[in-house]
Amino acid sequence: MLRSRTFRAKILSVNRLSDFTLPGFFLVVAATLAASEIVVREPARPGPVRITYWEKWTGFEGDAMRKVVDDFNKSQNRIFVQLLTVSNVQNKTMLATSAGIPPDVAGIFSSNVAQFVDDRAVTMLDDFCREAGIGPEDYKPVYWNAVTYRGHVWALPSTPATTALHFNTAMMRRAGLDPSRPPSTIEELSAMADRMVQKDAAGRIRVAGFLPAEPGWWNWAWGYFFGGRLWDGKGRITANSPENVRAFEWVQSFPKKYGPNEVQTFRSGFGNFSSPQNAFMSEKVAMVLQGVWMYNFISMYNPELEWAAAPFPHPADRPDLARTTIAEADVLIIPRGAKHPREAFEFIRYVNSRKGMETLCLLQRKNSPLTDVSEEFWRRHPNPYIRLFDSLAASPNAVGTPKLGIWAEYSAELNNAFEEIGLLRKTPKEALDAVTARMQPKLEQYLKRLELREKAEGWK
Amino acid sequence: MKRRNLLATVGIEVVLIAMSVVFLFPLLWLISTALKPIEETMRIPPVWIPSKLQWNNFADAMTYGADKLGYIPFLVYARNTLLLCILVVAGTVASNTVVAYAFARLRWRGRDAMFAATLATMMVPFPVLMVPTFALFRHLEWIGTFRPLWVPAWFGSAFSIFLLRQFFRTLPFELSEAAKIDGASEWRVFRDVVLPLCKPAIAVVALFAFMGTWNDFLGPLIYLLDQKTFTLALGLQFYQSQHGGTQWNLLMAASTIVVAPVIVLFFFTQRLFIQGIALTGLK
Amino acid sequence: MRIRKERLTGYLFAMPWFIGFAVFLAYPLVASIYFSFCDYSVLKKPVFIGLDNYRELFSDEVFWITVKNTAIYAALSLPAGMVTALALAMLLNAKVPGTTFFRTVFFLPSLVPMVSLAVLWLWILNGEHGILNEVLRMVGIQGPNWLGDPAWSKPALVVLGVWGVGNAVLIYLAGLQDVPTSLVEAAELDGASAWQKTRHVTIPMISPVILFNLIMGIIGTLQVFTVPYVMFPGGSPARSTYFYAMYLFDNAFLYNKMGYASAMGWIMFLAIFALTMLSLKLSERHVHYGGGGTA
Structure with missing residues (x-):
């Protein structure tokens, strides 16, 4: 009860907010707001056209691209490229494009191109390429194929890669194997792998010869090494083809032999790929399927490692599948709605010149996607196996990811099947039948909706 | 209130202490790992208390790769x-x-x-x-x-x-x-x-x-x-x-940096916190 | 005159919420109904396709896997969390020496941000170097492969959840402290055992608090996202930790199927609504309002 006037006055005077509270509050808010906007936006500067370029690479691969960007910026004074590192770059680029604020150039993977095209998230490069005189004859076919879709060019490579079997020669010797004779058939690979396994008294795996789950980046690709395909290129999912089933049977033979839980526990002790605790670098796994970049990580984290590389083995009864390799590329696109597409292409073109490309590929220790390779490139390339990786790119069995707009979902599905068979929860046939049964209607619906849209919106 | 018998009090006390150990353990393990040199994180049997406290793990986690492209400190x-x-x-x-x-x-x-x-x-x-x-x-x-x-x-x-x-x-x-x-x-x-x-x-x-x-x-x-x-x-x-799977000590140091301000804030505003949460349950 | 002025002031004061409610709640809610009937991706305009998304969902095996996973997770973690929280609160309410300390200890884990929580437990549950299995080994138990074995990945998440029940403990404790001591003493005079007191006096008195925690728990567990997203990329192993909100997120932002994701969102909303109503209905006979409450 506040009947007394003096008491009321007291409340009002003692407890009321100081005269500075509200202005102070809004001052703090305004300052924070200004700061938060500055963090996000680069202030506009006069001078050359600034284009933004989002790239996924960190570490030395990022440094390599930084060098090429610097070279480009120095080579002329009309365009300034600003390189930003963006994790999960394909998703972020898609979201930024949808929000109307895409970067001018984005470095995504060749496996993302189809989805980007189907979603109308990328600028067609046909005219730019024609003007610049860039055509299929300039590239190794597998990489040119990776940047084209539905008969148009949508991207150009930044760096390509091929994969091969990397094996630890010291470990082979210790297991009584001849390191100069790496496995040439899948059967030999399995037999050698078995000889190299070491377990401790408690039955825990300490060393493995080969595990299909390491590094686990190409879980979808094993079928290719057995002659399988993931779809027929028109409308049918072929995940459960006999070749693919055979591949997964081979994959499953490892957890069957070594015990699924033992393999899981063993793998959980592996460090991150880019670290000295990497399974191959720390001599926990003797043979791995890896890309051309592996040399660089070895020289960084365990230069003492004795290793060699050879084409990944093929099934003994399928000599025609010799020199099968996964040939993918990191690619540069111009997202739709980019503010400076012409300047962006100038930069992409520079990266795809022999000089730009060789600088980048030398620093990233990769092979060149171009047909025209300088002698100097070979001479200066530190990877002793660079000719092997380069020749694999020209192999008739060089394969890339299927060009499917629903690849993200399909590969998630295949990954899951890979896990299921690794845990012996399903037979390879069951797992791949399930993938096919699930993806077939999805593909049909996807293609149907795409067609409807193209009609409705008058796309080419 | 009636006096409770001694036995029950001791029993409750023991259970509470046991539960406290369980609840505190992960946090202590977080701090212990954050202060270890990398070798000691991987040792079996585990090292409970770091042989030498690596305070610079925190500095490393905060500024990791600040000079390198791509790593944002x-x-x-x-x-x-x-x-x-x-x-x-x-x-x-x-x-x-x-x-x-x-x-x-x-x-x-x-x-x-x-x-x-x-x-x-x-x-x-x-x-x-x-x-x-x-x-x-x-x-x-x-x-x-x-x-x-x-x-x-x-x-x-x-x-x-x-x-x-x-x-x-x-x-x-x-x-x-x-x-x-x-x-x-x-x-x-x-x-x-x-x-x-x-x-x-x-x-x-x-x-x-x-x-x-x-x-x-x-x-x-x-x-x-x-x-x-x-x-x-x-x-x-x-x-x-x-x-992940590599420098667990730095990762735990980074986690500690994310957790610590909240816990410090809690100690300063404990009464408010508890009042507020109790009020959440009001019907 | 006075009333009219007050009414006007009222609208003026409530204005921010009118705007917020309309823009950030009502509009998205209505829009998501519409989107759920559309083929819609981030870049493409929504195209009306009727009930296709819903029809597809009901025959989508992964949708049902995530429904099942989420239901199992809720069925395990809700009771585990509620029982633990209530038990701890009752122990704290016994007012033995050191209560303030214990209360702080139980509460601390619930302050740990979700991402840190996930990262910390990845380390604790690690197959090779995990300290939990090391501790279990010391007492002679061979611990499971928490993160790699589909049978144990969900229980691992339940353990994490129970570790973070501090919030609920405090809410129960507040409820317990409002139970009139006279009632408990009366029961004691009647010769009730500790269990009988708990069963017939304490629990009924704090039943509204239990109901509140139950409803909040349902809403929270059905949306579980951050911790499994960080700990188990893609819901591994073998989709045993692929939860509803994760699949919804993947559809919306990975597969660009935003219409499909909207349909999933609405099904989730309806499920939460139905479960809340069900809890309210079922509890009518068991929840005692009045007496213990303070509101």
Whole structure:
């Protein structure tokens, strides 16, 4: 009860907010707001056209691209490229494009191109390429194929890669194997792998010869090494083809032999790929399927490692599948709605010149996607196996990811099947039948909706 | 109350101590790992207490790769998180006090229906709103900025409105009547009479807003594009995916950096926290 | 005159919320109904396709896997969390020496941000170097492969959840402290055992608090996202931790199927609504209002 006037006055005077509270509050808010906007936006500067370029690479691969960007910026004074590192770059680029604020150039993977095209998230490069005189004859076919879709060019490579079997020669010797004779058939690979396994008294795996789950980046690709395909290129999912089933049977033979839980526990002790605790670098796994970049990580984290590389083995009864390799590329696109597409292409073109490309590929220790390779490139390339990786790119069995707009979902599905068979929860046939049964209607619906849209919106 | 027998007291005490050990253990392990040299994190049997305390793990985690391309130092994430927290807390306090005042102390048509609707919205899961909200911010061209993460805080939230309303209603109405007799406007009454008396309630709401922003992962995951705008929660996840399975000591040091401010804040505002959480359970 | 002015002031004061409610709640809610009937991706305009999304969802095997996973997770973690929280609160309410300390200890874990929580437990549960299995080994138990074995990945998440029940403990404690001591003493005079007191006096008195925690728990667990997203990328192993909100997120932002995601969102909303109503209905006979409450 506040009947007394003096008491009321007291409340009002003692407890009321100081005269500075509200202005102070809004001052703090305004300052924070200004700061938060500055963090996000680069202030506009006069001078050359600034284009933004989002790239996924960190570490030395990022440094390599930084060098090429610097070279480009120095080579002329009309365009300034600003390189930003963006994790999960394909998703972020898609979201930024949808929000109307895409970067001018984005470095995504060749496996993302189809989805980007189907979603109308990328600028067609046909005219730019024609003007610049860039055509299929300039590239190794597998990489040119990776940047084209539905008969148009949508991207150009930044760096390509091929994969091969990397094996630890010291470990082979210790297991009584001849390191100069790496496995040439899948059967030999399995037999050698078995000889190299070491377990401790408690039955825990300490060393493995080969595990299909390491590094686990190409879980979808094993079928290719057995002659399988993931779809027929028109409308049918072929995940459960006999070749693919055979591949997964081979994959499953490892957890069957070594015990699924033992393999899981063993793998959980592996460090991150880019670290000295990497399974191959720390001599926990003797043979791995890896890309051309592996040399660089070895020289960084365990230069003492004795290793060699050879084409990944093929099934003994399928000599025609010799020199099968996964040939993918990191690619540069111009997202739709980019503010400076012409300047962006100038930069992409520079990266795809022999000089730009060789600088980048030398620093990233990769092979060149171009047909025209300088002698100097070979001479200066530190990877002793660079000719092997380069020749694999020209192999008739060089394969890339299927060009499917629903690849993200399909590969998630295949990954899951890979896990299921690794845990012996399903037979390879069951797992791949399930993938096919699930993806077939999805593909049909996807293609149907795409067609409807193209009609409705008058796309080419 | 009747005196409890000694045996029961001792029994309860023992159980509580045992449970405390269980609850404290993960946090102690976090700190222990954060202070270890890398070799000692991998040793079997485990090293319980680091042989030498590696305080520089924290410095390393904070500035990791600051000189290298692509690695954004943790300090940047911390600054971004702090900026967001200030804007969200300010917005939450500014908007919800005003709105709750309208619900608690003013009469207007549709008030009770609106209040019921407000309570009901607490049932709406974020994922339902995710897609259209994204579309909305896309339309406003706010993707990639901090705005989607703090602007909504300036327009009220059901939970804060509810908490503040409950508080406001406990103040005697005579107080505002008296001020009005003195000729104070509604705004003056709100600002000079009600607000000052509700400082504890406002502090509770501010605290919850701070915690929510500090912890938020899904929002920044959807709306932030560029690493230099990432928040600590997002940065930690990025850090984990880059270094997981490798430098557990640095990863734990980074986690400690994310956890520590919240725990320090708790120790300073313990009473408010407990009051606030107890109030959450009000019917 | 006075009333009219007050009404106007009322609308003015409530204005921010009117705007916020309309823009950030009502509009998205209505829009998501519409989107759920559309083929819609981030870049493409929504195209009306009727009930296709819903039809597809009901025959989508992964949708049902995530429904099942989420239901199992909720069924395990809700009771585990509620029982633990209530038990701890009752122990704290016994007011033995050191209560303030214990209360702080139980509460601390719930302050740990979700991402840190996930990262910390990845380390604790690690197959090779995990300290939990090391501790279990010391007492002679061979711990499971928490993160790699589909049978144990969900229990691992339940353990994490129970570790973070501090919030609920405090809410129960507040409820327990409002139970009139006279009632408990009366029961004691009647010769009730500790269990009988708990069963017939304490629990009924705090039943509204239990109901509140139950409803909040349902809303929270059905949306579980951050911790499994960080700990188990893609819901591994073998989709045993692929939860509803994760699949919804993947559809919206990975597969660009925003219409499909909206349909999932609405099903989730309806499920939460139905479960909340069900809890309220079922509890009518068991929840005692009045007496213990403070509101």
